[in-house]
Amino acid sequence: SVTEDILTGFKMHCRGWRSVYCMPNRPAFKGSAPINLSDRLHQVLRWALGSVEIMMSRHCPLWYGYGGKLKWLERFAYTNTIVYPLTSIPLLAYCTLPAVCLLTGKFIIPTLTNLASVWFVALFMSIIATGVLELRWSGVSIEEF
Numbered sequence: 001s002v003t004e005d006i007l008t009g010f011k012m013h014c015r016g017w018r019s020v021y022c023m024p025n026r027p028a029f030k031g032s033a034p035i036n037l038s039d040r041l042h043q044v045l046r047w048a049l050g051s052v053e054i055m056m057s058r059h060c061p062l063w064y065g066y067g068g069k070l071k072w073l074e075r076f077a078y079t080n081t082i083v084y085p086l087t088s089i090p091l092l093a094y095c096t097l098p099a100v101c102l103l104t105g106k107f108i109i110p111t112l113t114n115l116a117s118v119w120f121v122a123l124f125m126s127i128i129a130t131g132v133l134e135l136r137w138s139g140v141s142i143e144e145f
Contacts, residue, residue, distance in 0.1 A: 003050030
C-alpha cells in the first residue's frame, strides 16, 4: 500500500504500542513535496487509493484488532482516515446539484421536515465535535490554529 504509514501505526496501536509526535528544532528528515498541480493530484489519488485499499483489506479498522489494545477513539480516527476518500461522492453531488437546478429550472430538493432538521443538526454537531476533539487532542490552541 502507498499508505504504509497508516497501516504501520494502526498495527502498532493494536498491539498496545504508544506513539509520540517528534518535531525537533533541526529537521531530521527532508522530503520532497509536489511542485505542480498535476503531481499534487497524482499524490492525493495515490493516498486515496491506498486508504480504500486498507478499507477493503483484512486490516480495516472496522473489524481488525478487536481484543487488542486499540482504544475506541483511535479506532474512530483510523476509520475516519480510511473512509475520507469516499466523501468525494457526496461532494460531487453537492457541487453539481445547484447547476442542475439552475439549468432545468426545477428545485429538486423537497421541503424540509422535522426529521430532516434533526438529521442536519446531528450531522452538523458531529462535524463540529470532530474538529474540537482534533484540536484538543493535538494540543494546538485556537489562537495557534
